[in-house]
Amino acid sequence: MTGRAVGSGTGGGRRGGGGRSRARRRYPRWVPEVLARNPTYRRYWLSQVVSLTGTWMQQVALSLVVLTLTSSAVAIGAISVVSSLPMLLLTLNGGVLADRYDKRRILLVTQSLLGVYALVFAGLLIADVVAYWHIVVLAVLAGITAAYEMPASQAFTPELVDREDLPQAIALNGAAFNGARLLGPAAAGLVIAVSSLVAAFLANALSFLVVLAALVGMRSRPVTRHAMPARVGAALREGIGYVRAQPALVGLTALVGLTSLLVFPHLFVLLPLYVTDVLGARDVWVGVMVSCAGGGSLAGTIALLRGDRGDAAVLRRLRFSAAGVATGLLALGLARSPWLAAPAAALLSCSVSLAMAQAATTVQQRSPDALRGRVMSVHGMAFSGVLPFAVVLVSGASELIGQPTTMLASAAFYVVGATFLYRHYTRPGLAATPTSTFSGLDERAPLAGRPTARAH
Secondary structure (H helix, E strand, O other): OOOHHHHOOOOOOOOOOOHHHHHOOOOOOOOOOOHHHOOHHHHHHHHHHHHHHHHHHHHHHHHHHHHHOOOHHHHHHHHHHHHHHHHHHHHHHHHHHHHHHHHHHHHHHHHHHHHHHHHHHHHHHOOOOOHHHHHHHHHHHHHHHHHHHHHHHHHHHHHHHHHHHHOOOOOOOHHHHHHHHHHHHHHHHHHHOOOOHHHHHHHHHHHHHHHHHHHHHOOEEEEEEEOOOOHHHHHHHHHHHHHHOOHHHHHHHHHHHHHHHHOOOHHHHHHHHHHHHOOOOHHHHHHHHHHHHHHHHHHHHHHHHHHHHHHHHHHHHHHHHHHOOOOOOHHHOOOOOOOHHHHHHHHHHHHHHHHHHHHHHHHHHHHHHHHHHHHHHHHHHHHHHHHHHHHHHHHHHHHHHHHHHHHHHHHHHHHHHHHHHHHHHHHHHHHOOOOOOOOOOOOOOOOOOEEEEEOO
């Protein structure tokens, strides 16, 4: 699918300087340009903010439901594992599907299913029959759905915006996620206090209606279909082969995997345990630390949103984020006061957010339209496929040698790994012009074979 053909029909493509100026004058200067002048993307982005807020609300309510059913750490961790395994096994297939079929329709199906799962949760709670196995089954179903939703969602954004607006759009997607990460838990606490746990699940189900309305209401636009291998295995090899042939993509994808392995367990899974056991702080500090981490993540995406877009700026941000990750982990490992740990958590989260958003942006920019879904599925696998094993590895190490020592070791390994990837893959890869190693991947035309045009 060609970004140029799509961009011209969304209402957000090039319409001349006068059109852009008029659109810009309707909104304050602090509103990003891609939101000001692209109504299709603006509606889709706002719907994502609402839906992601609902998702975080459900996440809070679900954790409370699980705690009423079991206090076993193994049982609680198993839910995370069973929801992640489908992502590990099926995300690459989801990338093939995203390249082969209409991404908007894939999102319509997957968003509908996720909304149905939220309604089922609410129904089980209303009937007062929810059991542990219900949660496991629904977690598996949600994981399967997400394996197909994630590549389609990531590959869909370039179809809504012009190529020069892509970095800003991807940064806004990250800002939506991190903003919802701050709003969702607060909204969940309010809704649960005023009403019940059921209300949080119902709110999430309703939030998916906003996304569905945005997707259904998008104006039809021509989308060029590209020929691709009929066999799934051959299509997968084509996408993986493209990534392997691009040093920049190898380096950035490996960086995402390294971050998932060494940083995410500390920041998102073991942080409450760190606050109570290592710092010896009261439970209220758990909320403070989570809020600091959420604010740091939002600051990281805003930094990318407002930053320069040249390759030199990209490399500078990657160096800064790597230094920030190492410094944040070291500070957390050495801190024994929550007053010192809170800013360290904010710095670490900001640096991780900046690195992940920059990696996703650059991979998107260097992905041909014909392979975008498969390339993004490989990129996504570097995160979702590594994370379940990372949690087990880091948790086990924390049990053996203590969480502070594990943090210090993680910082050391991260510096070594990130430096190696930067010097041998990312920096030389960004200096080279990305070229397709497969016939027919010219960005100026669809793949040779069966070029067709249709509307969503």
